Amino acid sequence: MKSICFYFQVHQPNRLRHYRFFDIGNNHDYFDDAQNAWLCRRVADKCYLPTNKLMLDLINENKGRFKISYSITGVVLEQFEKYTPEVIESFKALASTGCVEFIGETYYHSLAALKSKSEFKNQVKLHSDKIFELFGQRPSVFRNTELIYSDYIGEIVGDLGFKAQITEGAKHILGWRSPNFLYKSSKNENLVLLLKNFQLSDDIAFRFSQHSWEGFPLTVDKYVKWLNQTQDAECINLFMDYETFGEHQWKETGIFEFLRELPKGVFKKTDFGFSTPSQLVDNLKPISEIHVPYPISWADEERDLTAWLGNDLQDDAYDQLYELEEEIISSGDKDLINDWRYLQTSDHFYYMCTKWFSDGDVHKYFNHYDSPYDAYINYMNVLSDFRIRLSNLISKNP
Amino acid sequence: MKILMFGWEFPPHITGGLGTACYGITKALAKTGNEIVFIVPKSYGDEPEDYTRILSASEIDIDLSQEYIRQYWENISYIVVNSKLVPYLGLDDYYNVINQGSNKREIGFNYSSKRYEFSGKYGSTLFDEVEKYALVAGSIAKNTEFDIIHAHDWLTYKAGVVAKAFSGKKLVIHVHATEFDRSGENINQAVYDIERYGMDNADHIIAVSDYTRNIVINRYGQSPDKVTTIHNGADSFESVNIEREKNFNEKIVTFLGRITFQKGPDYFIEAADKVLKVDKNVRFVMAGSGDMLNRMIALVAKKRISKHFHFTGFLKGQDVNRMFSLSDVYVMPSVSEPFGISPLEAMSSNIPVVISKQSGVSEVLKYAIKVDFWDTDSMADAIYGLLNYPSLSKMFIKNGKEEVESIKWDDNAISLNRVYNNLIRY
Numbered sequence: 001m002k003s004i005c006f007y008f009q010v011h012q013p014n015r016l017r018h019y020r021f022f023d024i025g026n027n028h029d030y031f032d033d034a035q036n037a038w039l040c041r042r043v044a045d046k047c048y049l050p051t052n053k054l055m056l057d058l059i060n061e062n063k064g065r066f067k068i069s070y071s072i073t074g075v076v077l078e079q080f081e082k083y084t085p086e087v088i089e090s091f092k093a094l095a096s097t098g099c100v101e102f103i104g105e106t107y108y109h110s111l112a113a114l115k116s117k118s119e120f121k122n123q124v125k126l127h128s129d130k131i132f133e134l135f136g137q138r139p140s141v142f143r144n145t146e147l148i149y150s151d152y153i154g155e156i157v158g159d160l161g162f163k164a165q166i167t168e169g170a171k172h173i174l175g176w177r178s179p180n181f182l183y184k185s186s187k188n189e190n191l192v193l194l195l196k197n198f199q200l201s202d203d204i205a206f207r208f209s210q211h212s213w214e215g216f217p218l219t220v221d222k223y224v225k226w227l228n229q230t231q232d233a234e235c236i237n238l239f240m241d242y243e244t245f246g247e248h249q250w251k252e253t254g255i256f257e258f259l260r261e262l263p264k265g266v267f268k269k270t271d272f273g274f275s276t277p278s279q280l281v282d283n284l285k286p287i288s289e290i291h292v293p294y295p296i297s298w299a300d301e302e303r304d305l306t307a308w309l310g311n312d313l314q315d316d317a318y319d320q321l322y323e324l325e326e327e328i329i330s331s332g333d334k335d336l337i338n339d340w341r342y343l344q345t346s347d348h349f350y351y352m353c354t355k356w357f358s359d360g361d362v363h364k365y366f367n368h369y370d371s372p373y374d375a376y377i378n379y380m381n382v383l384s385d386f387r388i389r390l391s392n393l394i395s396k397n398p
Numbered sequence: 399m400k401i402l403m404f405g406w407e408f409p410p411h412i413t414g415g416l417g418t419a420c421y422g423i424t425k426a427l428a429k430t431g432n433e434i435v436f437i438v439p440k441s442y443g444d445e446p447e448d449y450t451r452i453l454s455a456s457e458i459d460i461d462l463s464q465e466y467i468r469q470y471w472e473n474i475s476y477i478v479v480n481s482k483l484v485p486y487l488g489l490d491d492y493y494n495v496i497n498q499g500s501n502k503r504e505i506g507f508n509y510s511s512k513r514y515e516f517s518g519k520y521g522s523t524l525f526d527e528v529e530k531y532a533l534v535a536g537s538i539a540k541n542t543e544f545d546i547i548h549a550h551d552w553l554t555y556k557a558g559v560v561a562k563a564f565s566g567k568k569l570v571i572h573v574h575a576t577e578f579d580r581s582g583e584n585i586n587q588a589v590y591d592i593e594r595y596g597m598d599n600a601d602h603i604i605a606v607s608d609y610t611r612n613i614v615i616n617r618y619g620q621s622p623d624k625v626t627t628i629h630n631g632a633d634s635f636e637s638v639n640i641e642r643e644k645n646f647n648e649k650i651v652t653f654l655g656r657i658t659f660q661k662g663p664d665y666f667i668e669a670a671d672k673v674l675k676v677d678k679n680v681r682f683v684m685a686g687s688g689d690m691l692n693r694m695i696a697l698v699a700k701k702r703i704s705k706h707f708h709f710t711g712f713l714k715g716q717d718v719n720r721m722f723s724l725s726d727v728y729v730m731p732s733v734s735e736p737f738g739i740s741p742l743e744a745m746s747s748n749i750p751v752v753i754s755k756q757s758g759v760s761e762v763l764k765y766a767i768k769v770d771f772w773d774t775d776s777m778a779d780a781i782y783g784l785l786n787y788p789s790l791s792k793m794f795i796k797n798g799k800e801e802v803e804s805i806k807w808d809d810n811a812i813s814l815n816r817v818y819n820n821l822i823r824y
Contacts, residue, residue, distance in 0.1 A: 387705070
């Protein structure tokens with residue numbers, strides 16, 4: 001049977017507050033709890049709660065034939081626990097249907113895989129433990145932050161015991177090949193790769209309400225027709241931010257109606273079913289190896305790392321952060337380690353990106369800073385204070 | 399003597415040193431027995447009027463019945479500044495010259511009301527306001543008694559010239575800055591033209607430093623006899639004695655000012671980089687904002703010195719004092735600074751200073767280390783020395799404070815009175 005594999009990314013960063021030069025050395029409170037709480041509440045009401053309810057209905061109505069998967073970061077889970085515990089409950093209800101798979105990632109939605117193997121491993125383990133604690137599942141499929149993948153990262157992920165990793169079906173990696181099959185890592189033949197069909201994913205996630213798009217308005221009939229045009233496909237991997245539903249695409253766009261009708265349309269008019277990532281891995285065979293010498297991601301036209309790393313602001317901040325790893329970890333100080341890890345969340349580096357200067361609309365939506373320079377200054381002020389705390393601690397307990 | 403004075407700003411509503419200087423000048427002049435009427439484009443009601451009568455141009459009728467005024471109004475071409483917020487002294491200002499036909503004057507100006515509401519800011523209607531301010535000057539000149547006219551900086555030169563034409567009184571213009579200080583070689587021709595027009599029509603020109611006097615002579619073609627240097631005073635600062643908040647162990651070197659071409663922020667960063675190569679026990683702070691801020695942030699990131707280099711953004715009020723209280727060395731690396739009040743403020747707050755030789759204030763200070771703005775090696779040497787040799791910094795702190803207190807606005811007024819008297823006599 002041909003399968004549609006849905007995976008949704010659930011994440012909200014722990015945003016920094018406005019941290020001034022005069023705060024350095026005086027104030028060790030870095031995070032904007034009020035803003036984080038407000039945004040968490042808003043997105044819960046607009047997206048997480050209604051969409052979870054809809055998903056649960058669809059699973060129940062279709063008696064187990066509709067399946068989905070989630071990757072939920074540790075950072076957002078903590079915010080749910082603090083600000084909107086009912087979101088946790090609604091995910092637990094989804095977990096108990098048996099039709100929902102939870103995928104592993106780094107707890108802090110970090111870029112650690114590119115810098116520190118040991119830190120990366122620690123964060124993956126923290127995340128798996130958290131998922132197990134809340135939802136009773138231990139993830140066996142992995143997705144790295146922003147779908148960042150390379151041969152090297154695949155090796156580590158395989159070593160950690162995951163059977164598969166999710167990444168982007170980037171054109172420059174696939175060439176003439178189709179994302180609609182399973183592949184495997186060129187470095188570890190036991191690690192299966194699931195590649196995102198970015199065309200069909202982004203039709204929903206990005207283009208759904210875009211009036212200038214020729215596919216507008218997107219209906220279930222139209223979408224089902226496109227699914228049927230993917231001949232020979234074994235799996236269509238639809239990977240997207242969960243906030244697509246109700247937050248990026250507001251409910252007025254009709255996104256919820258689309259989602260509600262989609263399974264019915266698929267069952268009636270196609271020979272596709274739905275599978276979780278693990279089911280794909282168990283039922284299908286990888287058709288070939290994929291070589292990825294340089295990291296890829298699911299961001300922008302380039303599908304590379306330049307949304308987070310590459311300009312001087314980002315590289316300076318990133319290098320300074322990880323420079324501290326050894327001292328931080330060996331200090332054993334729980335608060336310090338925790339703050340250091342919150343500072344690793346990729347969003348902080350995304351805010352420093354200068355790529356979108358000319359047309360920053362999409363970017364602006366996700367960014368509470370006036371400019372990448374503001375983001376950098378704020379982050380570096382925090383890091384300066386953090387470094388002072390660390391050196392005070394070390395001089396106290398040499 | 400009765401002085402009719404034109405100035406674009408007056409404390410407490412100031413954007414830079416100009417307003418502060420105008421206050422110092424009027425205060426000292428008043429103490430020597432002069433009567434001053436000071437015309438600002440817009441008054442707020444909270445200006446100190448102990449020494450000066452402040453008049454708002456927004457509250458004065460423009461008298462269009464006068465033939466001269468009407469002619470003036472109909473023959474000007476004015477210019478729209480095509481930018482939402484033009485910092486008065488910014489480099490990247492973008493101007494768009496529009497020649498308005500004489501019949502198309504409705505924009506922002508109502509004949510029947512005869513009054514014009516000035517913003518007094520440096521916004522997109524700046525050139526328009528400059529022209530209308532000049533018209534108001536005509537009305538004032540007609541209805542006010544005075545002996546001499548004194549106009550501060552280019553925004554008010556036209557007003558001075560109009561007042562002179564109306565009254566036949568002598569015009570003194572006071573050059574606090576020139577277009578070359580603001581924009582380097584890429585001057586705005588429209589501003590230059592107004593400056594030159596003011597200087598050509600002035601009976602005497604005051605420059606705030608020899609540095610500026612040379613520019614006036616060489617770049618604006620003025621006769622040396624007509625230009626007198628009168629340095630600003632410095633004794634009006636309140637020294638800051640806030641208790642230092644000890645948030646760093648390192649010493650702090652501060653740049654405080656607009657982050658624009660004129661102020662040389664990039665040379666400060668070059669010097670910081672050089673100091674940091676030998677001494678990591680120091681932090682540099684760049685306080686302020688301006689059109690070069692983002693470029694400076696990127697430069698610091700690129701040089702990978704951000705561990706020791708901080709940006710505060712724009713500071714005002716109490717935060718400026720806090721910044722001074724934290725500082726161990728103050729640097730003013732200006733590329734072109736007609737005078738430069740900020741190092742004097744730093745010195746009166748017990749901070750040793752490094753200043754560029756391309757500043758007017760370097761002509762009056764002994765207890766400041768002076769370097770060429772481009773000579774970042776020497777700048778780094780000076781900073782390092784003040785940080786690491788306590789005997790040196792102690793001497794600069796002690797003598798610097800005394801020196802600042804000895805640079806008096808009263809002396810400035812004495813020189814000004816001499817200029818006035820010479821003019822009136824002939």
